[in-house]
Amino acid sequence: MAVNPTIRPTRLPPPDIAKQPLPRVRQVGRVWFRIHPQQFGAVHFDLKPGHRYSHPKCPFGIMYSGIDPDTCLWEYFGDFVFDNGRTIPQTWWNDCVISGVTVPALSLCDLANAVTRGALTVDLSALMNQDLSVPQEWGLAIQNHPDQIPGIKYRSRFSGKACLALFDRAGMKGQLAEKRISPLNQSGWATAWLTKNNVALV
Numbered sequence: 001m002a003v004n005p006t007i008r009p010t011r012l013p014p015p016d017i018a019k020q021p022l023p024r025v026r027q028v029g030r031v032w033f034r035i036h037p038q039q040f041g042a043v044h045f046d047l048k049p050g051h052r053y054s055h056p057k058c059p060f061g062i063m064y065s066g067i068d069p070d071t072c073l074w075e076y077f078g079d080f081v082f083d084n085g086r087t088i089p090q091t092w093w094n095d096c097v098i099s100g101v102t103v104p105a106l107s108l109c110d111l112a113n114a115v116t117r118g119a120l121t122v123d124l125s126a127l128m129n130q131d132l133s134v135p136q137e138w139g140l141a142i143q144n145h146p147d148q149i150p151g152i153k154y155r156s157r158f159s160g161k162a163c164l165a166l167f168d169r170a171g172m173k174g175q176l177a178e179k180r181i182s183p184l185n186q187s188g189w190a191t192a193w194l195t196k197n198n199v200a201l202v
Contacts, residue, residue, distance in 0.1 A: 010134055011126040013141035022147045023119045025110035031100040032065035032164055035076040035184070042099035042178040045168035052132060053139025053152055053165045060143060061168040062151075067161050069098055069189040074158035081199055090201040096184045102177040103164065109142050110153040112162060128157050143167055 014020075034042045045061030047054045054062050066072040076096070077088055110116050111127055127135050142152055151166035166172055184190040194201070 008125065010129065011122045012134065012137050014121060017120070017141050018145055022109050022142065022145050022149055023113075023116040024107040024147075024149065025113055025116065025153065027103075027106050027108050027110075027153060027164075029103060029105040031102050032067060033069050033072045034063075034065050034099050034101055035072045035096050036099065037095050038097045038183065042101050042180065043173060043176050045166075045173070050132065052127075052135045052154070053142075055136035055140035055143075058140055058143050058167075062139070063101075063166045063168070064163060065101055065103070065166070066156060066159075066163045069187075070193055071156045071159040071161045071163065072098065073190065073193045075156055075163065077199075078158045081197070086197070086199045087202045088199060093190075093201050094183070094185050097180055098182055098184060098187055098190065099178050099180045102179075103166070104175050106150050106166075108151050108153045108164070109149050111138075112153055112155045127154065139165070 036042055036044065043063065045063045047056060047058055047061055049056065051062065051064065064075070066075055080088060111120075111122075117123060117127075122138065127138065129135055139152065142149065148169065149167075150170065150172060151164055154163055154165065155161065156163050166176075181187070182190075193199070
């Protein structure tokens with residue numbers, strides 16, 4: 001039992017993580033989804049400070065995707081929705097589209113898996129920490145690991161469903177195929193999400 005159970009440690013990557021094999025889980029090939037501005041393609045890698053595993057020192061850009069359109073909508077708009085009275089600016093909504101990205105079968109570091117987290121000695125409070133420098137340290141350590149894995153699987157903090165963070169390494173872009181599905185303002189999925197979650201366009 002912890003000496004003081006009211007204070008929990010922030011679990012950063014152990015100093016010797018590079019000397020340990022990273023647990024891997026085989027993710028079958030399938031279509032994942034992305035919300036993105038219409039002027040850009042769906043297959044786009046970058047490092048933004050507000051993204052969960054995108055440490056500024058990561059050597060490779062990261063592309064995030066979700067297992068279904070609802071999860072992508074929450075990941076893209078969720079913070080704004082909660083902080084602004086369940087509203088989204090109509091102009092922002094009109095500028096976005098939903099696309100499908102076909103991802104091949106990959107062996108990933110599955111941080112949604114309790115066995116993987118146990119092996120790495122990390123808990124969900126670190127991976128979903130509101131101080132993004134904490135999960136970003138994990139993103140950096142995993143990306144720099146000598147096993148050179150192609151990405152991370154994890155859970156959305158909004159929907160609890162699966163998401164991917166793929167690394168722009170080893171020809172990853174060439175393994176992905178994108179298909180634009182619909183502008184959000186013409187999407188039945190998106191309209192249903194607004195209605196179901198009582199979100200208004202303003």
